Amino acid sequence: MNIVIDSLYKTFGAITALENINLQFQGGEFVTVLGSSGCGKTTLLHLLAGLESPSRGNIYIDGEVKDRPGADRVVVFQQAGLFPWLSVEENIEFGLSLKTTTKAQRRQASAEILRIIGLESFAKHKPYQLSGGMQQRVAIARALVMKPKVLLMDEPFGALDAQTRSSMQTFLTSLWDQLHCTIVFITHDIDEAIVLGTRLVVLSARPGKVALDVPIELERPRTPEVAFDPHFLDLKKQAMGILAH
Numbered sequence: 485m486n487i488v489i490d491s492l493y494k495t496f497g498a499i500t501a502l503e504n505i506n507l508q509f510q511g512g513e514f515v516t517v518l519g520s521s522g523c524g525k526t527t528l529l530h531l532l533a534g535l536e537s538p539s540r541g542n543i544y545i546d547g548e549v550k551d552r553p554g555a556d557r558v559v560v561f562q563q564a565g566l567f568p569w570l571s572v573e574e575n576i577e578f579g580l581s582l583k584t585t586t587k588a589q590r591r592q593a594s595a596e597i598l599r600i601i602g603l604e605s606f607a608k609h610k611p612y613q614l615s616g617g618m619q620q621r622v623a624i625a626r627a628l629v630m631k632p633k634v635l636l637m638d639e640p641f642g643a644l645d646a647q648t649r650s651s652m653q654t655f656l657t658s659l660w661d662q663l664h665c666t667i668v669f670i671t672h673d674i675d676e677a678i679v680l681g682t683r684l685v686v687l688s689a690r691p692g693k694v695a696l697d698v699p700i701e702l703e704r705p706r707t708p709e710v711a712f713d714p715h716f717l718d719l720k721k722q723a724m725g726i727l728a729h
C-alpha cells in the first residue's frame with residue numbers, strides 16, 4: 485500500500501490552506517506531520533481520509549484516486565468519541581456491525597484487539613469507567629479492528645496529560661511494531677513527531693507547504709534517551725527553524 489499526494493491544493497474561499505503538496509509514502513511507514521497552528525495539518529488529514537476534496541491535485545492510494553471516505557483509511561481524533569451507552573467491546577464492534585459479519589465474528593475480533601491493547605479485562609466496562617488514556621486506546625482499537633490500510637491520527641494524544649501522553653506514545657510504537665500498518669500522525673509537538681515517526685514531514689505556516697520531508701533514522705525501540713541523540717537534535721533544530729517562521 486502506498487500513498488501519493490500529487491500537486492495538492494486546498495482552498496476555503498479566499499484562504500489557501502494547502503499549496504502544492506507533493507508527498508509519497510510507502511506501506512508500513514509511520515509518518516509524522518508537524519506544523520504550527522492553522523498551517524493545514526488537519527486539512528491534509530481530512531483530504532487523506534476523503535472527508536474533504538482537493539481544490540486541485542489528487543491523492544492516490546495504491547494507484548487509485550481517493551476523494552471520498554473508505555474503510556481502507558480510518559481516523560483517530562483528539563477526543564476518543566466513544567459511544568457512552570455502549571461497553572468497550574461494543575464500541576469496538578460497532579464499525580464491524582456495518583460490515584457483513586456475524587455477532588460471533590465481531591466478538592472474536594474485539595477480543596483479539598482488546599488483548600493486543602491490553603484492555604481485555606475492561607471489555608464489559610463503559611467508557612466513563614476508563615481513564616482518558618484508556619479511552620484513547622479503545623478509540624485506536626476501534627479503528628484497528630476495521631483492518632485499515634492506513635491509520636490517520638489527528639493529535640490523538642493532545643488532550644492527555646504529559647505522563648499519559650508519554651505512555652501512549654510507547655503504546656502506539658509497540659502496536660505499530662506488531663502490526664506494521666501505515667500511520668499518518670499529525671502533531672504540533674516536535675519531540676512527539678521525532679520520537680514516534682520513521683519519517684518527518686514539516687509544513688510551513690499558512691499556506692501549508694512541505695518545508696521538510698526526511699527519514700528519522702533513530703534505532704527502535706526508542707527510549708527517552710533518544711532525545712540526546714545528535715540526529716534527534718539535528719531534526720529538532722531544523723523543525724524549530726521552520727516553525728519559527
Ligand SMILES: Nc1ncnc2c1ncn2[C@@H]1O[C@H](COP(=O)(O)OP(=O)(O)OP(=O)(O)O)[C@@H](O)[C@H]1O
Binds near residue numbers: 496521524526690
Ligand atoms: N471548513 C473550513 N472552512 C473554512 N476555513 C477552513 C476550514 N477548515 C480549515 N480552514 C482554514 O484552513 C486553515 C488550516 O486549518 P487546519 O485546521 O487544517 O490547520 P491545523 O494546522 O490543523 O491547525 P491546528 O493545529 O490549530 O488544529 C486555517 O486557516 C483554517 O481556518
